[in-house]
Amino acid sequence: MAAISSKKHKQKVLILEQLDEIAIKLKATGGGRCNLTNTLSLEPFMEKFGKNGRFMRDALIAFSSSDLQEFMSDIGVQTHAPDGFRIFPTTHKSTTIIEAIKCKLLLDGIEVQCSQKALEITKKENIFCIKTTSDIFYSHNLVIATGGSGYKNLGATGEGYEFVKSFGHSLKKLYPAMMPLLVKDDWVSKCTADTIAKATIQVDIKKYNKLKATGDLIFSKNGIRGPVVLDFAREITPLFDTFDEIPVIVNMIKEKTENDLIELFKVTPTETISNVLLQILPKSIIQELLKISKICENSTYKSISGEEKINLLRILTKTPMTINGSDGFKLAMITRGGINLKEINPASMESKIISNLYFAGEIVDIDGPCGGYNLQWAFSSGFLAGSLK
Numbered sequence: 001m002a003a004i005s006s007k008k009h010k011q012k013v014l015i016l017e018q019l020d021e022i023a024i025k026l027k028a029t030g031g032g033r034c035n036l037t038n039t040l041s042l043e044p045f046m047e048k049f050g051k052n053g054r055f056m057r058d059a060l061i062a063f064s065s066s067d068l069q070e071f072m073s074d075i076g077v078q079t080h081a082p083d084g085f086r087i088f089p090t091t092h093k094s095t096t097i098i099e100a101i102k103c104k105l106l107l108d109g110i111e112v113q114c115s116q117k118a119l120e121i122t123k124k125e126n127i128f129c130i131k132t133t134s135d136i137f138y139s140h141n142l143v144i145a146t147g148g149s150g151y152k153n154l155g156a157t158g159e160g161y162e163f164v165k166s167f168g169h170s171l172k173k174l175y176p177a178m179m180p181l182l183v184k185d186d187w188v189s190k191c192t193a194d195t196i197a198k199a200t201i202q203v204d205i206k207k208y209n210k211l212k213a214t215g216d217l218i219f220s221k222n223g224i225r226g227p228v229v230l231d232f233a234r235e236i237t238p239l240f241d242t243f244d245e246i247p248v249i250v251n252m253i254k255e256k257t258e259n260d261l262i263e264l265f266k267v268t269p270t271e272t273i274s275n276v277l278l279q280i281l282p283k284s285i286i287q288e289l290l291k292i293s294k295i296c297e298n299s300t301y302k303s304i305s306g307e308e309k310i311n312l313l314r315i316l317t318k319t320p321m322t323i324n325g326s327d328g329f330k331l332a333m334i335t336r337g338g339i340n341l342k343e344i345n346p347a348s349m350e351s352k353i354i355s356n357l358y359f360a361g362e363i364v365d366i367d368g369p370c371g372g373y374n375l376q377w378a379f380s381s382g383f384l385a386g387s388l389k
């Protein structure tokens, strides 16, 4: 996007890509479907990025979600929002977008050189010198858009951070974000349930109990994954600096309360607890939760003691789990941290330290949740950086 925008501003442009194809990460986005943006307007969109969100204002105004959809339409990619919020190409294939972008680059006369890994970048007498594995390139302006640290095989090799540091920039500490989480509790590995919709996960440490997320939850062999876990992981990843293990409470029953459950059990007093719970939870999970609650599967709610009732209701509404790690950057869809925003001019994406040096995308200290936020940021910041304001 930076290249396309630069070309629009009458620049001669060259893209250097280390892999043998451009946009390899884009191919993997949205499970191969590419959730490229969403329908939120400016203010709520920025809010989702937390305290750094306001930095994006100029970029999002220069190239909004509507601009992105219009751009896609102009290059022949129709988009839609099947759930009214997340926007995808109507083909539900990220390759549709990649092919259209490649065509646009060709039509605009933008040179692309793949298998060109930048190894060193210096600046002398107003000219940038980019040494790659096989060549040396010179330019008046440079946009560094080398992405984050997650999914090394998709191009996240990390040199970009070294380049910006060599120019005197500082980095906000990098954390893997948006990845599956490992869970200590053995029972979790026995849950073979399908997706559990609208689950809520919340940190169970007083100082951090505002950190929570809601969405679809999936159990895996040694932990939990799914959209809610990705968003939650993004929130808690810095806590691993302080804690080896993070206790959390999970509500897998669509935020139902203890009173809601009591009502449910009252309606069918002769039914076993596990049969009643089948209305709201998959069998494998019911079995494990009853084991933790030390309640026999065939018991009815009426037949258990008051203490057992209290314990059961608590475990069902606030299921305790202990998160004890993740696979780190290997499976991190996003990197939290990056180039210190104080050192970048938000109106242009130009470095405040080195003139004519611009940044775009995930390399800067901006990260958003699941839902097309991060690609919109990459496109918007790329567009603004490429404008060479």
Ligand SMILES: Cc1cc2nc3c(=O)[nH]c(=O)nc-3n(C[C@H](O)[C@H](O)[C@H](O)COP(=O)(O)OP(=O)(O)OC[C@H]3O[C@@H](n4cnc5c(N)ncnc54)[C@H](O)[C@@H]3O)c2cc1C
Binding pocket: 016, 017, 018, 019, 022, 023, 024, 025, 026, 028, 029, 030, 031, 034, 035, 036, 037, 116, 117, 118, 119, 145, 146, 147, 148, 150, 151, 154, 155, 156, 157, 158, 159, 160, 332, 333, 334, 360, 361, 362, 363, 371, 372, 373, 374, 375, 376, 378
């Ligand atoms: C599996 C997965 C699914 C995702 N799904 C979504 C989604 O549906 N919606 C969403 O909004 N976001 C999603 N994201 C996040 C999104 O893909 C990124 O935020 C976005 O791609 C960042 O764009 P970027 O241009 O900054 O970096 P990238 O897309 O990572 O591009 C950086 C490019 O720079 C190249 N490069 C790096 N170093 C060098 C070097 N030294 N020399 C030459 N080239 C180099 C890389 O090879 C790469 O091609 C997903 C991420 C992953 C991993």
